[in-house]
Amino acid sequence: MLVYFKKIILSLFFTSVLTSGVLFADIKQIDSLSVLGEQIEQMDLDTLVVFDVDEVIFTDQDAILKPIGDPLKFQIFNECYAKAQTDSEKDLVTAILSLPLKIAKKKLVEESIPEIISKLQERQIKVIALTSCPTRPFGVIKSFEEWRLNHIDQFGIDFSSSFPNSERFVLKNMTSYHVPPPVYNKGVIFAEGFSKADVLHAFLKRMDYQPKKIIFIDDMYANVQQMQNKFSKQKIDFQGYCYVKVQKDSENDLNEKLARYQFDYLFKNQKWLSDQEASQKISKEAQ
Numbered sequence: 001m002l003v004y005f006k007k008i009i010l011s012l013f014f015t016s017v018l019t020s021g022v023l024f025a026d027i028k029q030i031d032s033l034s035v036l037g038e039q040i041e042q043m044d045l046d047t048l049v050v051f052d053v054d055e056v057i058f059t060d061q062d063a064i065l066k067p068i069g070d071p072l073k074f075q076i077f078n079e080c081y082a083k084a085q086t087d088s089e090k091d092l093v094t095a096i097l098s099l100p101l102k103i104a105k106k107k108l109v110e111e112s113i114p115e116i117i118s119k120l121q122e123r124q125i126k127v128i129a130l131t132s133c134p135t136r137p138f139g140v141i142k143s144f145e146e147w148r149l150n151h152i153d154q155f156g157i158d159f160s161s162s163f164p165n166s167e168r169f170v171l172k173n174m175t176s177y178h179v180p181p182p183v184y185n186k187g188v189i190f191a192e193g194f195s196k197a198d199v200l201h202a203f204l205k206r207m208d209y210q211p212k213k214i215i216f217i218d219d220m221y222a223n224v225q226q227m228q229n230k231f232s233k234q235k236i237d238f239q240g241y242c243y244v245k246v247q248k249d250s251e252n253d254l255n256e257k258l259a260r261y262q263f264d265y266l267f268k269n270q271k272w273l274s275d276q277e278a279s280q281k282i283s284k285e286a287q
Contacts, residue, residue, distance in 0.1 A: 027224050027240040031248055036217070036241070037116045043125055048211035050200065053131040053148065053188075055219035055246040057113055058106040058155060062275045063253035064262060065104055066246065067219075072256055076263050096267055098139025103272040106151055109245055114156050126162040126211070127187075130200060134192040135183050149186055159187025163207060171202050196223050197230035213237035219246060258282065 028035075036049075051057055060066050064073055077097060084090040108114070120127045129152065135145040152159070168185040175181060179193030184203060191199040196218070204210060214236055216227045224240035231238045255275075262278045265271065273281065 026238070027221075027228055027242060029221075029242045029244055031243070031245045033110055033113060033116055033217070033243070036215070037112065037119070039215075040116075040119050040123060040125075043120075043123065043215075044212050045124055046212040047125050047215060048204075048209075048213070049120055049125060049127045049215045050217070051117070051127070051129045052196075052218040052220075052223070052243075053129050053133065053152070056109060056217055056243050057129070057157065058108050058151065059246045061105045061107050062100075062262070063250060063255065064259035065100060066250050066253070068247070068250045068254050069259065072254065072259055076260065080263070080267070095139045096270060098141055099266060099270060100272045101139075102141050102147070105274065106154070108155055109243075117157055117159075121161055127159060128162055129159050129188040130196050130216075131188060131190060132192050132196070133190055135180060135190050145183060145185060145190060148190070149188060152188065162187055166207070169206070171199065171206065174199065174202055195226055195230075197226040200227065201230055210234070211236060213239065215239045215241070217241045217243050219243050 055067065063069055080093050080097065081090060084093045117127055131148060133144055133148045135143070137143060141147050166184065168183065170180075171182040171184070173181075174194060176193055182192075182194055182199045182202070183190045189199060189203055200214075214227070214231055216224060216238070218224050218227075218240075219242070221242045224242050228238050228240050258275060258278050261282055262273050262275075265273050265278065265281075
C-alpha cells in the first residue's frame with residue numbers, strides 16, 4: 001500500500017537536437033510562461049500546445065505536499081504504516097494520509113496561466129493537458145480523475161474545446177500489469193504509469209490528427225526529452241519547455257518541524273492544517 005501511495009504522490013508530484021526526421025526540435029528551461037504568451041500571435045493554427053498539470057498549471061500551497069517535500073513526506077508515511085499492525089489499521093492510515101490530497105488547497109503557479117490558455121483557444125490553437133495523475137480511487141478520494149478535473153475547473157480552465165466532439169475514452173491499446181490504460185476526458189489525458197510521449201502519440205493516432213508543431217510544457221526534464229525523442233521520428237516541429245518555477249520558488253520553503261506537526265495533527269483530528277494554520281498553532285502552544 002505504501003508503494004502505491006508513493007506512486008500516487010509522485011504522479012501528482014532537464015539539449016537541443018536536430019535530426020533529419022524533424023524540422024526543428026528544441027528544449028529550453030524556463031521559470032516563466034511569459035515566453036509562451038509572447039509566441040501566441042505567431043503560432044501556426046496547426047500547433048498543438050500540451051500542458052502538464054501539477055507544478056505547471058497549479059501547485060500545492062503547503063510545502064510538504066510539493067515535490068520538495070517528497071523525501072520527508074515518504075519518511076513520515078513509512079513511520080505511519082510501520083505502526084499499523086492489521087489490514088484494517090493500514091486501511092485507516094491510507095484513508096487519513098489521503099485527506100491532505102482532498103483537503104489541501106491548490107494555487108496557480110502563475111496568475112496569468114488561465115489567460116494564456118484562453119488566448120491560445122481564442123486563436124483556435126489546440127490546447128490539451130497531459131498529466132501523470134491516476135484515475136483510480138484512493139483512500140477518501142473516490143475518483144482521482146474527477147478530483148483532477150475539478151481542480152482544473154476551479155481555476156476557470158477548460159481544455160475540452162480543442163476536441164469538442166470527443167467524449168471520454170480509454171486508450172485500450174496501451175496496457176500495463178500495474179496501472180489501468182490512459183484515459184482522455186474533457187481535454188485532459190491521464191497517463192499514470194506510462195511514458196507521456198507514448199501516450200500522446202497514441203492519442204494523436206486515435207484522433208487521426210498530426211499537428212505541424214507540438215509545444216510541450218512540463219516540470220520534469222525527462223518527460224520533455226522523451227517527448228522530443230518520440231516526435232523526432234516524425235515530421236513535426238517540437239518545442240519543449242522544462243518549467244522550473246515551482247522548484248525555484250520553493251527551494252527554502254520546507255520546515256520539518258512544521259510538516260511533522262501537520263501530520264501529527266492530521267492523525268489526531270482527521271483535519272489538515274495549512275502551513276499558516278500550523279505555524280500559528282505552534283506559536284500559540286509555545287507561549
